[in-house]
Amino acid sequence: MCSMGKYQLPFKLNNPDLLRNESFVHGSWVKSKSGKTFEVVDPGTGQPWAECPTNDASDVDDAVKSSYECFGSYRKISPRVRAQMLFKWDSLIRENKEDIATILVYETGKPRAEAYGEIDYSTGFTWWFAGEAERIQGTVFTPALPDRRVFTIKQPLGVAAALVPWNFPIAMVLRKAGAALAAGCTMIVKPSPETPISVLALAYLADKAGFPKGALNVLTTDLNKTPELSEALCRHPLIKKVSFTGSTRVGKLIAKICSDNLKKVTLELGGNCPVLIFDDANIDQAMGQIFALKYRHAGQACITANRIYVQSGIFEKFLERWNAESKKIVVGHGSDKATTMGPVTTPRGIQKALALVQDAKSKGATVHMGGNKISKNGGYFFEPTVITGIKPDMDITKEEIFAPVCTFIKFDTEEEAVKAANDTSMGLASYCFTKNVDRMWRLFENLEAGMIGMNTGNSSAAESPFGGIKQSGYGKESGKDVAVAEYLITKTGTFTLEG
Numbered sequence: 289m290c291s292m293g294k295y296q297l298p299f300k301l302n303n304p305d306l307l308r309n310e311s312f313v314h315g316s317w318v319k320s321k322s323g324k325t326f327e328v329v330d331p332g333t334g335q336p337w338a339e340c341p342t343n344d345a346s347d348v349d350d351a352v353k354s355s356y357e358c359f360g361s362y363r364k365i366s367p368r369v370r371a372q373m374l375f376k377w378d379s380l381i382r383e384n385k386e387d388i389a390t391i392l393v394y395e396t397g398k399p400r401a402e403a404y405g406e407i408d409y410s411t412g413f414t415w416w417f418a419g420e421a422e423r424i425q426g427t428v429f430t431p432a433l434p435d436r437r438v439f440t441i442k443q444p445l446g447v448a449a450a451l452v453p454w455n456f457p458i459a460m461v462l463r464k465a466g467a468a469l470a471a472g473c474t475m476i477v478k479p480s481p482e483t484p485i486s487v488l489a490l491a492y493l494a495d496k497a498g499f500p501k502g503a504l505n506v507l508t509t510d511l512n513k514t515p516e517l518s519e520a521l522c523r524h525p526l527i528k529k530v531s532f533t534g535s536t537r538v539g540k541l542i543a544k545i546c547s548d549n550l551k552k553v554t555l556e557l558g559g560n561c562p563v564l565i566f567d568d569a570n571i572d573q574a575m576g577q578i579f580a581l582k583y584r585h586a587g588q589a590c591i592t593a594n595r596i597y598v599q600s601g602i603f604e605k606f607l608e609r610w611n612a613e614s615k616k617i618v619v620g621h622g623s624d625k626a627t628t629m630g631p632v633t634t635p636r637g638i639q640k641a642l643a644l645v646q647d648a649k650s651k652g653a654t655v656h657m658g659g660n661k662i663s664k665n666g667g668y669f670f671e672p673t674v675i676t677g678i679k680p681d682m683d684i685t686k687e688e689i690f691a692p693v694c695t696f697i698k699f700d701t702e703e704e705a706v707k708a709a710n711d712t713s714m715g716l717a718s719y720c721f722t723k724n725v726d727r728m729w730r731l732f733e734n735l736e737a738g739m740i741g742m743n744t745g746n747s748s749a750a751e752s753p754f755g756g757i758k759q760s761g762y763g764k765e766s767g768k769d770v771a772v773a774e775y776l777i778t779k780t781g782t783f784t785l786e787g
């Protein structure tokens with residue numbers, strides 16, 4: 289075991305240099321001006337194991353000025369050199385995969401196998417955006433007036449801020465920072481209070497990869513100071529772009545604040561994603577895909593299955609199989625080899641799950657299994673839970689559950705299922721399982737979501753545009769051109785040709 293500050297760490301790393309408990313600004317590890325700190329807690333035991341600076345609004349200006357100063361030179365670095373730095377970062381993250389996975393387990397609670405999965409997903413972004421850096425191109429064309437030529441060039445927007453969640457801290461930072469750094473922007477990341485250490489490890493590796501001082505700054509803070517720090521970033525005149533992943537409630541606040549200065553914003557917000565499983569689906573396929581989707585990180589993903597609609601011909605059989613498989617889940621600490629589902633990341637997650645189950649029960653839902661907190665070693669564990677008899681007026685139908693609570697709804701017709709699936713203010717992802725190709729096309733066109741998984745429960749990938757519609761936000765992250773475009777301006781030049 290090694291220690292960090294006053295804490296005896298519950299794990300050992302191959303590369304202890306990765307463990308940083310100060311913010312990273314202009315190439316230096318720094319404390320907050322107030323000198324205050326907050327604790328990072330292991331969700332599997334409820335025990336603190338590190339502390340990080342509680343930055344507030346007074347810490348923002350130094351970080352922004354550093355990023356702005358860096359932007360002046362970083363924007364002029366050749367795209368190939370930016371790509372090389374991203375590739376170097378990518379390979380350093382891969383080399384330190386085991387240690388980063390350990391940090392993820394102790395910050396998020398997810399099982400080690402899932403932590404590895406997150407890092408594999410995440411390095412897809414560094415790899416992809418390294419390639420994108422060199423594909424940023426303008427246009428040249430002859431307009432309607434034949435003596436003219438028109439050019440467009442793409443230029444980096446400036447300093448960007450990333451406000452990232454705790455559920456996939458490595459993936460969300462690399463998805464945002466990868467695009468920003470490829471575009472020639474510099475970025476300040478504000479990690480979630482639950483997961484600062486993994487993000488600081490990324491900053492340490494970015495520095496080692498050769499990114500100049502200020503290209504990637506990280507300001508940590510606690511839950512209380514998060515609104516103040518985030519608002520100060522959003523309002524700072526030198527911040528030109530804000531990318532946020534989190535709740536619709538907070539996303540709306542960010543959009544409002546940024547609208548005061550017409551700042552460009554990317555919002556990846558709440559999910560409430562429906563799944564439609566038809567009688568003609570391959571049940572093995574649907575079971576495997578949706579089971580993995582639903583229970584991944586104990587149900588704490590914005591794209592997870594919130595409402596599972598199953599057609600009446602297979603409903604009972606499907607539910608029976610689901611319950612049987614759910615009973616096999618081993619809930620435990622993410623570092624335990626036997627664990628197949630970890631704790632939820634915060635005690636708030638437990639409270640919310642209990643309240644949603646209670647509300648559903650009080651309105652007539654049937655709880656087939658689970659529904660309770662598990663008291664085990666002080667961790668934030670929740671039982672795999674299966675509920676039927678779900679109605680549109682229940683909170684569990686309207687809100688993101690963000691816990692291992694599965695809700696099943698029986699339907700008869702495609703029309704009825706699509707109507708119910710779309711009956712939500714959100715539109716992040718939807719999933720459908722059918723072997724009828726015509727139906728699949730109709731569903732692809734009729735389901736109201738930014739991403740449609742067809743016979744798959746996993747459509748997230750660096751090369752595919754990620755983003756929602758309706759109150760799930762706007763803007764795209766990942767994918768060809770679109771993600772980097774979020775960090776670029778297009779400038780039009782018009783030239784009159786003589787002779």
Ligand SMILES: O=CCCC(=O)O
Nearest residue numbers: 455456589590591748
């Ligand atoms: O929870 C949000 C992100 C999940 C994903 O990128 O697949």
